[in-house]
Amino acid sequence: MDRSRVWPHFRQEHILYEDDDLVAVHKPAGVPSQAANPDRPDDLVMRLRSFLGGAYLGVHQRLDRDTSGVVLFTKRPEVNAALAKQFEGRTLKKHYLAAVSGWRSPARDMTLDDVLRKGDDGRMVVAPAPRGRNAGARRDPGGQRAVTQVRVRTRKDDRALLELRLETGRTHQARVQLAHAGAPIAGDPLYRGALAPRLMLHASGLELDHPRTGKRLVIRDEAPVEMADWVARGDRGASVYDDVAALDRALALAVERRWGLGQSAVRDPEDRRTTAFRLVNEEGDALPGLAVDVYGDHLVAQLYVGGIWEDVARRDRVLDRLHALGFDGVYVKLRPKQANVLVDTRRDDLAPALPVRGEPTAAPEIEIREEGMPCLVRLGDGLSTGIFLDQRPNRRLVREIAKGAHVLNLFSYTCAFSVAAALGGAARTVSVDASVLALERGRANFAAAGIALGGAGPGATHSFVAEDVFSWLARAATKKERFDIVIVDPPSYSSTKKRRFVAESDYDDLVAMAAKVLAPRGKLVACCNHRQLARAKLRRFVAQGMKAEKRELAQLKDLPDAPDFPPPLGREPHMKSVLATLL
Numbered sequence: 001m002d003r004s005r006v007w008p009h010f011r012q013e014h015i016l017y018e019d020d021d022l023v024a025v026h027k028p029a030g031v032p033s034q035a036a037n038p039d040r041p042d043d044l045v046m047r048l049r050s051f052l053g054g055a056y057l058g059v060h061q062r063l064d065r066d067t068s069g070v071v072l073f074t075k076r077p078e079v080n081a082a083l084a085k086q087f088e089g090r091t092l093k094k095h096y097l098a099a100v101s102g103w104r105s106p107a108r109d110m111t112l113d114d115v116l117r118k119g120d121d122g123r124m125v126v127a128p129a130p131r132g133r134n135a136g137a138r139r140d141p142g143g144q145r146a147v148t149q150v151r152v153r154t155r156k157d158d159r160a161l162l163e164l165r166l167e168t169g170r171t172h173q174a175r176v177q178l179a180h181a182g183a184p185i186a187g188d189p190l191y192r193g194a195l196a197p198r199l200m201l202h203a204s205g206l207e208l209d210h211p212r213t214g215k216r217l218v219i220r221d222e223a224p225v226e227m228a229d230w231v232a233r234g235d236r237g238a239s240v241y242d243d244v245a246a247l248d249r250a251l252a253l254a255v256e257r258r259w260g261l262g263q264s265a266v267r268d269p270e271d272r273r274t275t276a277f278r279l280v281n282e283e284g285d286a287l288p289g290l291a292v293d294v295y296g297d298h299l300v301a302q303l304y305v306g307g308i309w310e311d312v313a314r315r316d317r318v319l320d321r322l323h324a325l326g327f328d329g330v331y332v333k334l335r336p337k338q339a340n341v342l343v344d345t346r347r348d349d350l351a352p353a354l355p356v357r358g359e360p361t362a363a364p365e366i367e368i369r370e371e372g373m374p375c376l377v378r379l380g381d382g383l384s385t386g387i388f389l390d391q392r393p394n395r396r397l398v399r400e401i402a403k404g405a406h407v408l409n410l411f412s413y414t415c416a417f418s419v420a421a422a423l424g425g426a427a428r429t430v431s432v433d434a435s436v437l438a439l440e441r442g443r444a445n446f447a448a449a450g451i452a453l454g455g456a457g458p459g460a461t462h463s464f465v466a467e468d469v470f471s472w473l474a475r476a477a478t479k480k481e482r483f484d485i486v487i488v489d490p491p492s493y494s495s496t497k498k499r500r501f502v503a504e505s506d507y508d509d510l511v512a513m514a515a516k517v518l519a520p521r522g523k524l525v526a527c528c529n530h531r532q533l534a535r536a537k538l539r540r541f542v543a544q545g546m547k548a549e550k551r552e553l554a555q556l557k558d559l560p561d562a563p564d565f566p567p568p569l570g571r572e573p574h575m576k577s578v579l580a581t582l583l
Contacts, residue, residue: 001297006255006326007262010051016070017219021079021212023052024072024219029198030256033062033071040268042260044071060087064172066187069096069203070221074211082211087169093207096164096174099200099227100183101193103152103160110150112177115143116170123190124172126180146170148177154231159186159194161223161231163204174201186230189569195235196569197250197286200227225249238288238308247287247321254285254292255325258564262294265369276368276377277564278389284566284573290318293389295368297328298361300379305334305350319357329358331379353380367448371396373423374448375416376441386414386441390565390575391489394525397559397579398487399424401523405484408432408517410469415442417487422451422462430483432465432472434496439464468496470513477516485523486514492530503530507538511545518551524580525559535576542580555581 010025017024027033027044035041049057058074060083074080086092119125127143147167154161160183164174172191178184179191187196205220226249229236240246255262264274279299280292289309291302299322303309323330334350354360365378370392377386398407398417402424409418412431419442421429433439442464446453453462465472469490490510494501501510507528514524526542539556546553559577567573 001326001328003262003266007259008051009047016221017217021074021076021210022072022083022217023048023057023075024070024206026221027063027068027071027203028253028256029066029068029224030253031259032065040260040264040272042263045073047259048073058083060084063203064199064201066199067201067203068221068224070206070219071203072206072208072219079211083208086208086211090167090169091209093205094166094169094203095205095207096166097153097202097204097223097227098162098164098174098178099159099186099196099230100162100178101159101186103155103158103162103183108152112146112148112150112181114146114177114180116146116173116176117143124170124176126176144168144170146173146177148174154228156231159231159234161227187569192570196230197226197236197240198253200230202227240287241308241314241318244317244321247318250286251280251321251325254280254287257285257566258294261564265296269372270369271372273369274371274392276370276375276387276389277392278562279564281565283568283571292322293385294327295377295379295385296361296366298355298358298379299323299325299327299330300333300385301330302333302335305336309334323357327358329355329360331355333383335383351380351383355380370416373399373416373420374445375414375419376444376448387416388413388489388529390529390562390573391416391527392562393560394487394527394577395420398485398525402426402485406430406482406519407485407487408483408514409487410473410514411488411490412442412464413438413489415439415445415464417489418442418462419445419449419451421485422446423449426485429462430465431463432467432469434466434468436466439466468498470496470499470501470510473513473517477513481517482519483517483522484519485525486518487525487527488514489525489527489529492528492533503528504533507533507541508544508548511542512548515546515549515551518582520582521554522582524582525577526580527575527577529575531574533576535572535578538576539578542578546580546582552583553580554583555579 014026016026025048032043035043045057045059056075058080061071063071074083115127116124117127149165151163152160153163166173175185175188175191184191184193186194186200187198202223207218210217240250258279261274261277276295279294280287280290282288282291289304293300301322309315319330361379365376367374368377375387379385395417399420402421405426406428407421407426409431412418412433415431418429418431431442490503492503528538543556557579559579561573565573
């Protein structure tokens, strides 16, 4: 595949205006204005600079990652002061468009004039209006005045497309003011906006005096089609799959959001390279019932059978548009909607051995990289590929804290956590799983990483135990086995001859058994991908399990989610993880 086609640095059609002094561009939604990780920049400035051949760019404004629209840069340092003066003096006019729900004012024009301050949860809030004598003269001492002019462009029911002119430039100004007015911007998770394919906020124009010639310059960026579409129809849900243009827009946004991961295969050195990640995460990317993963040059599409995917024409349309993105081939997995529904995972009608679009992988088993760590995967061998991609941040954590540690990996599957620990310098790893075949694949992953099973360093050993986890834990506790790090990542449901496990009700018992083999000051990485188990309940289960064994906690904290697995608007991600550290 040609990665520069799927993830180009920048697109020529996004240049809105350019001369010797200035360049104005359309920033797509999903592109950050500044890099979250300076060591792996994926921001607009870096991408535009690369596109322009390393040209100088002076930065004078930023937009939130999920806001689209005009961003202006200088191309020569000599014009910075004149442009900065206009931004600071508010003589430069900034125009926005916002699609909102809850807009009930009959007026076509109105002014929002508020004082904003940072709330206790870190979000911006409107400060309460002062009361009593001289109230008009008093303001929140920690607040800043925010003024936004609003004009209604179109409306349908309680949805409206608003033209905004920001007279001030405060953090999240339009977002918090509109939410306070009872009309939050659609797709805004911070301020409880209605469901939408993206944050429906767009920087539609700038008006300024050219910093060298003094002539008035007006730069416009027309509203994205999806904003007017949302006002006309609201959240389209599964009907997005029946409109090729809307489907392509949703896929393009998902691709844009994963630019940094997509470019890792060609930009990052081998010891930091990532070639497998999630491209589409169901409702989190406004594509319900569809998950799509990248594995090197191929895609694996996961369709949750029933309902919307009973329509074969709809399935084919989605697979066609995925293949059109430019990958070598597309494999498909048809998954049961309920995780507790057991199926034969190697049925060819559910998981075809060959791609349904394009060419197969060069071999049945291929090597992918996860932040430099190799892992062997099989895209055409049943419903599972050999790695759970949403655990990437947790494997990074284990790799960072494993030096010299004894590490126990429960429900280890193909042992990716164990490999991460070994690469991090673990003195010992033990991988426990009921599947002999999974553990054999785990041994192969150790070999692919160049780790001898006799040791990755002086005295290190790595062992594999094919046994029911609960039985093994009971015996290990009796033998007084102790581990510095224990990783618990059980299936949502499992059943053996001796025990039935349901994560939603039995997780605390599992933690209690794991606590018996934790060394003093040991760490437990507790994970669960059960959609119905809330993060707060997972924390409570971990605390209860530790308390049952009289193990005192020094810390219990949530672990960060993988950024390529965004949750549905206003809901938690499916994968929840916490780190428990003992005293």
